Amino acid sequence: MGTALLLPVPLALTPEGVALVAEIETYLATLPARPVVPYVCPLGSAQQLWNAGYPAPAPTLLNRLARRPARPVPVTVADHLQLASRYMTAFGWTQGRLWDSAGRVCLLGAQAAVLAHGYGTPTTVLRGRVQVMEVLHATGRPHASPDRFNDTPGTRQADVHHLLDRASARALSLGI
Template sequence: MNHAVLTWGPLALTPEGAALVAEIQAYLATLPATARPTVPVRDFYRFGSTVQPWHTGFPDPRPTLLDRIAHRPARPVPVSVADHLALADRYMTAFGWTQGRLWDSTGRVCLLGAQAAVLAHGYGTPTTVLRARVQVMEVLHATGRPHASPDRFNDAPGTRQADVHHLLARASARALSLGI
């Protein structure tokens, strides 16, 4: 079977594919302007996006030769408080969220469990974690949720996973605005 191939942006399309794109564009033209996608259809890639690890954009902790000789773990990758909170959020997104325990048998974590996992994977120091928890507490109190600790907020009956993600995002933004 011989198919002609047309190129269209990053895509190589068969005539049937080009007809489908034309049909989609014709449909989109009938929608009200507010309902149209803001990204042009031609910018979508054929195979979609790939799943990225939760620590994408940060270097992997690598032991030096001296670390290997001394049989010690690699030095932690230095991260800011804002980065630590963002990594905790990404870790929780990747592995799931739980209440009432640090982690469960499926790998889901609570807020403290996510922070501990980020630290255990070699990102930041215990001081970074403590400073991050201070930022989380500041956001909790500033938003009228005076819990005794971030963990109590995580485990409160009315708290949802989205609430924890939102809290981590706000605390990360706060830390970034403070330059820490």
């Protein structure tokens, strides 16, 4: 049994099509020359740690002697929300619980994990949740809490990442 090889049909341009192509090429020739720089998506698939670019909390000698954790790394509210999104990307997302046995986290679980790893303070987390609530209400999704939005049937991981991204941008614009 033979298989037929399907070749692409040659493109035949009408005179109007040829004129349109010429018009586009003429327009493009008037644009200033710019070096070609490939676009790299900030949410790309390159493997990196969820906290890449942020210093790890480092205990001092006194902290080690007193057997206490290092001081938290100060982060802005915008950074905290970005870290929560990155943590969720690295470990996975879940609904209906803070985390599951596979290590996946919900929105609140991601915020708690970022805090537990020594980034920010409880106040940073609270201010981040306020920004998330502001975005939810501004976009017509008046949920009682970010956790309710996370656990709503039909909410996808991408929706949570988008929400965190918008809340982070809002916090950045407010300088917090």
